[in-house]
Amino acid sequence: MIRLSQSQRSGLVGAALLAAVLVVIGVATLYFGSRYQIRLVYSAYVNLIVVLGLQVFMGNARITNLSHSAFMGIGAYAAALCVTPENIKKISLPAAPWGLADFSLDPVLSAAIAIVITAVLAFLLGLFIVRLTSIGATIVTLAVLVIVHAVFLYRTDIFKGNQAFFGIPQVFDLGWVVGIAILAVVVCRLFRESRWGIQLRASADDEVGAAAMGVQIYKLRLIAWVLGAVILAVAGICYAYFLGTISARPFYFNHVFLTLAMLILGGMRTVTGAVLGTFLISFGLEGVRYLETGPVLLGIDLPEALGLSGIALGAVIVLTMALRPTGIMGNREIETLFVRKTF
Amino acid sequence: MEYVIQQGLNALSFGAEYALLALGLAIVFSIMGLVNFAHGEIIAVGGYTMVAFAALAIGNPVIVMAGAVIAAMLASLTLERVAFRPVRKADPTTGLLTAFGVSIVLQNVFLMFVSPRPIAVTSLYFLDWPIEIAGIRLASLQVFETLTTIVVIVALMLFLRRTVLGLAVRAASLDFEMVRLTGIKANRVFAMAFLISGLLAGLACIFIMARRGSVDPHLGFDPVLKAFVACVVGGFGSLPGAVLGGFLLGAVEVAMLVMLPQSLGGMTDAFVFMIVALILIWRPDGILSPAIEKGDKL
């Protein structure tokens, strides 16, 4: 029996509570939702995994990352390249180098390879990024985003650029993504409450002090960075395995801002915040999108207001930053809302 | 040889534009640590002001240009009051994210109230005509822009060295609280920085519009992304750094466009950003980073 610390136990409780929420939403959608709603909820869960991957690094190391969508893309493309049947790759990637078009693997092995590739790339980049000061690190992540996007765009022989990379077997459904999201929640929560997570958060609050206590900040940041990238790769795989078609476009600025807004709104310091922010924005934007096209509501014919969803998204970011920079949840995890503080 | 001079001058004018934009970012960053990504939308405000003048059939170029610059300055001031004042004391990350939010809001406001499509503005075409000196052909616009950037740098230098408010802006980059302790109103210093930033955005707007001849909601995003990079490379919040970074970026970009083999042509941006990343890894605070030695703050 492993002895868990107080915070790890409450972390497990919190993860279980969040998992319950995720299961309830997932099951309710599966049984009562239309196919359209199932798709919506699926993409919300994919975004949730992205936001969780973002939270691991941003929330614990408190360094803004803008490259997360790029790692999601790397995971998606790597898996897609492995899993897509040869006959389709022969059509879609006739000029693929290194025999990339001459093999295909099963989805599980492909996903594993994609995760390893993403982790290795993240590790190599992370070696540099974790050593930078906060804003400098952010700029380098921005550079990573631009560079990865340029490679996707430019190596059309491998990635097809802004054209569709199609024919990826559609092996995932909502059940899968709910399960994976729960796993991601548990991993994030356990990391947060682990010795590494606690030390990393302490070092984010007081870098000098933590360093004086012997905390190896660079090492801890690197661990969080790579773990985040792995979760992002999983999100990319979930995206590719459901849609069956990817391109460079979904892994760029628009997606970066959308997921960043989710994390910020909920509160980047907590896993609960990541979950809350994702669902609030995912479902909130659906509502706004409906209003945008000028529907008739309660007998009032509303005017067309294109751009409303963008304004809402931006306003959420600005207002959160102005009124509650730590997001809705602040430093509180879900269990603190239910369990009376006993420590 | 002529070709080299020609491309060198091109690099100079690219750099002038980036320097102009980067200065606008740097002056705000220097006093409040805010990376103002909404700078691009300030430029777009100038562009849409020109559209408004065209719609009102006001074609006098002086009015159009002055109007665009004033609109950009007012927009910048407004943003300071409405969006950035609440995060004045926040860390750079909070400011950066706020600015991203503001940028998204403004782009969509343009989309909602104007149009997602580019709108032609031809009133500034007259600024652009060919000049030929000793076999080297230049666009007058390139000359104007480079000269404007030089004038702006000189004027800014005079302002920052010769006026109390200018001194306060410089001093604020080091120790804002101490500036307040000399009795200078914090709001005035912030307002001045944003006013200058807006002025620089307005001037950049004139050149961007004269060149592109149209405005759309995303007008400013790409140039400001580049200017931001220039700012970082030169050194966060260092005004000479912003200028240096701007010209350096212009040179790198033209060199990449010209020297990369055609088979790698699509990678220009990737190489530019790679160089940026390398510079940051080499010097994490940029080439001319200002000395940060803030006094004890309470």
Next chain:
Amino acid sequence: MKKIGLTLAGLAVAAAPAFAADTVKIGLAVPMTGDYAPYSEFQGAKCMAEKINADGGINGMPIELFIQDTGSDTQTAVSLAQKFLDDGVVMLGTIPFSDTMIPVAQVAAGYGVSIFQPQSTQVEMHAGIVDNFFTGVSPDPFTATAAANHALKQGVKNVVLFTSDEGGSWSARTPLWFGDVIEANGGKVQAKLNFSFGTSDWSPQIAEIKALDTPPDAVYISSIMPDVGVLVRQLRSAGIDAWVIGSDGFDDPSLDAIGSDDPSLLDKVFFATLAPSHEDSAVVKFMKECEDMGFEVGGLFPATGADTIMAVKFGVETAGSLDPAAVSDAIRSADSVPVLTVDSISFKDTKTYAQRTIPVIGYKDGKRVLITNDIPANVPTDWN
């Protein structure tokens, strides 16, 4: 009592169009905001549907349009397409890029529904991945060839090609097909220059052109406004008098604006495009009619939505049913489908893209003129 009964009956009649079987449902999950907002066809579709409904609809049934914004996001587009499919649409429209069209088509296939995309010219949709879709236009090799044929007629020999990977095959390969046709007819591709979308200073590329041994007769670029307008002006002010030739991306009202002060700027500009868009073309007339009806249709791309509606109208009338598969079959097997942008299109031999004439548009005194409007015969064949 009687009065009330009558009123109720009147209400029932008024409410009738809301009943499922009595409307022709078309779902447009289109980019109204985001990166591709300028290319959305929904305004033209709205206007055309309104016109048809005013004339009594299709076989007496009004058209019911489902339009929602995808924000240019693929996942949203697929979700919305799913919603529209469950609502019982007979035809779908979506984001005009293959990364969205393919998954949408895959979802729609289960319902027997097809996609009708009135403006996508990219070739990869026609590689046989999915077959339940139509593009109402001919792919890029056709537009490239039409432009090249006209260029050859003007005596063009030496050409410079601008390419970019950012717009997929449209911006990367269209210039190469143009070059192929030029070289097949004794011309020469002098240089290929790279560019990015959003370029507002072309001087490095222009310096490259100036450094060529012989000045080019033409430059070809498949790009969008305002970049193209900037390129034209900067080429002219650099003293390069070559033809500037392009594709449908030139088809924007803001291109005409660059000639507002000096029409001669546009004298040596022409482009092969989706539809005739000169002064008295059907598209321009349509846009004016729509404006009178209170719809703002801001250019060729938004106007193409009319084609979607007209094709569906044709399909439903011909099939005599609302079964989506039957409607698609009727469109696919017809010798000629009437649309707004050209006289007619046909999918009989091509299955997924429209066989149609390719208009080449040039300028005279700053005004658009239709130069040619034929189906080119010498299209490169290496694209499919």
Next chain:
Amino acid sequence: MTPARPLIDEGRASQADRMLTIQDLHVFHGPIEAVHGISLNVERGKCISLLGPNGAGKTSTISAITGIARATGSIRFEDREISADSVEARIASGIAVSPEGRRIFSNLTILENLTLGAALQRDQAEKGRDIDHWFSLFPILAERRDQAAGTLSGGEQQMLAIARALMARPKILLLDEPSLGLAPKIVRQIFDLIGTLKDKGMTILLVEQNATQALKLADYAYLMSSGRIVAHGTADELGKSDKLMAELTGVA
């Protein structure tokens, strides 16, 4: 620890002479209360010293007077309640500060530092005369007027910080640890300077750890410890007090 007497020693000075009166001042750093209800008095033309060890709350008190730190309680300056005023307004009303750590603008020249010190002085000629005046008093600064202030030595920086504060022509000068980190010879120079200022009639609130030097100058002194005033009296009274030594050396 003995709590401070809450009321000011009314017998010490008449109401009219009081320039700065602080009553029941609590100062906060975020959620933490650093000063727990102190009261003190600075009379016109006098040099009052606030003594105490590191962390006693002296600098917090100064910050509360200038408005930088969040505080509750009453701060009256020249018979006007200023505790609701902004930092800038308090400075404009005649308070100037030479803060702890000097905080000179090291990226500006010496001349520019002084110019900023007189930011509220509208009259350019007056400003010029003031600068000449202080340069005459600090010849070392005059020599280096166009050098970046960051190149000065610690003692020179301290002189610059004081000169910068004086450029505002304040009614009261708050000096926060002017001798901190300086060599004994320089410390003497600094205290000589403060003495000169006092002789010229400047009202001074001097915060110091260096009690020996400070008491030589001060007309009256307060001793702070852990956010409270634990003793006060004239320099002579306090100088003889055991409490002072105990507080300052930590030996109880």
